[in-house]
Amino acid sequence: MTYPEDEEHPRLLLHNFLSAQECKELEFIHKSNCTVGYRPNVFSTTLSHLIATNCAHLIMPFVPIRERLKEKVEEFFGCEYELFIEFTGLISWTRGASIGWHSDDNRDYLKQRDFAAVCYLNNYGDDFKGGLFHFQIGDLATIVPSSGDVVIYTADNRNIHAVNEVIDGERLTMALWFSRDAAHDEDAKLISLLSQTPLRNNGPELLLPLPASSNMYWFSPEHASSYEFGFDICCARLHVLGYDVVYSEEKISCSNVSELLIERLRLARADELFDYEFLNILHALQVVQFYCWKASDLKSTEVENIIKVVPLLPSQREKSLCLKSISLKDLHLAESIFSAESAKHCYWAHLTVAVAMWGDYAHRLHKELVMCLPHWKTHQSIFQVSFDDK
Missing domain, CATH: 2.60.120.620 (q2cbj1_9rhob like domain)
Known part of the structure; x- marks a missing residue:
């Protein structure tokens, strides 16, 4: 001090x-x-x-x-x-x-x-x-x-x-x-x-993030709202960590940035596709950033190869590159802005564990929030609430 x-x-x-x-x-x-x-x-x-x-x-x-x-x-x-x-x-x-x-x-x-x-x-x-x-x-x-x-x-x-x-x-x-x-x-x-x-004590769907409007995530060097320059923040953070995005729906257009935020997707790295479907780009980003946060803990975790990793098909790679050209208009700028990030070697089995750990973490915080909210409403103040049995 x-x-x-x-x-x-x-x-x-x-x-x-x-x-x-x-x-x-x-x-x-x-x-x-x-x-x-x-x-x-x-x-x-x-x-x-x-x-x-x-x-x-x-x-x-x-x-x-x-x-x-x-x-x-x-x-x-x-x-x-x-x-x-x-x-x-x-x-x-x-x-x-x-x-x-x-x-x-x-x-x-x-x-x-x-x-x-x-x-x-x-x-x-x-x-x-x-x-x-x-x-x-x-x-x-x-x-x-x-x-x-x-x-x-x-x-x-x-x-x-x-x-x-x-x-x-x-x-x-x-x-x-x-x-x-x-x-x-x-x-x-x-x-x-x-x-x-709407807060409930259960319902895992309530814990899945829902992206805001696309202009809130679009970074432009001149702070412009146009999608002609710049990049999507979520896609950029995944990219600098070495992940490619593969969308599940064939009908997804390569011209609509806002559409990309809310569609289901999977992650790929090099020639491997992680065969787990994320609800949207924020869901995938939260799990990957949770993986980065807990990486040291995960290294010592014994895991089984319980997730299916499949080869990335040429058609999937082509679609992914097309979508990347839309979400990351300026790839060099994205890599420059988030240069502190570094691609970590990815063990898919550890990422599988991170998915479950992220879910447990979110459920624990959600339970605490549900228990605290009545007290906050009463006092109109946000404060730590002690419970004998959490």
Whole structure:
């Protein structure tokens, strides 16, 4: 924990506030659900987006972190029980992303913001280059992102800050904003969304993600909505990890990007086809990113060859290449933006286990959400709920 000596610029750096496990879990959630962000070369995952895409259960890992961090912000700034969380989001900065000197209250729609926190989920130098966080004046002038560290500061002109351009890799953060104004309470809005979402204790179909509109996943170098340039984020993340997409329906057109998000598909690698049908592109991406997250655990897992791996037919390869030309208009740009990803050697049997583990993980979080929601509705606040028998 690093305290500033300059009280004119109140800020605090907390080392190892998040565990390695928490950082990796948030990384999994972001890389399997993110959409185009609020500025060029930035990608984001908000809690409301998770709810809207049938992934409400994925907000559960955020709950204890948000609670701990709000308490720390209130303690440091001496405003116990006064704050509301205005926004929680995962944000990644990729090659070319930067932000000039600014304060978080320099726009009218941000005037209600009192404090901000940035949680770093990966490491400067190892996972990305560039992207240093700078305060314009005062102590702790430069923050070197390190996994698990958190910087908190007042969201006003006492803490004008900037972020250097990211040169390579993907800089992962979780951002939280805090306000004293209850009208901007994120919890009330999220609880309202959850109350409108059909939640049951069973039904595996409820845990399968449903993609949002295609323009939310389409990255263009000029932030244009046209599909003539750029790439689909989901397809790009699968591609850089070495996977090709093979759609199950022969009728799928090679000209409709939005159609590709919601159709059933299988994954291929080199000349092998993984003969398991995913519901849609987000389903496949979540399982693959879960596989990447749990790769070290899976290496020590004894598995049987229970999934059928078949040769990729020439006709399937041709169709896959045709579809790739539509979803990845600029292949070089996709590989450049997500250059931190690296294709991992794929053991299909381990991916089979990952499918089951991903399902168990989603069901556990869903059960927790169903149990917590009545308490959240009563108190109009999202908080950790203790149960004697989970």
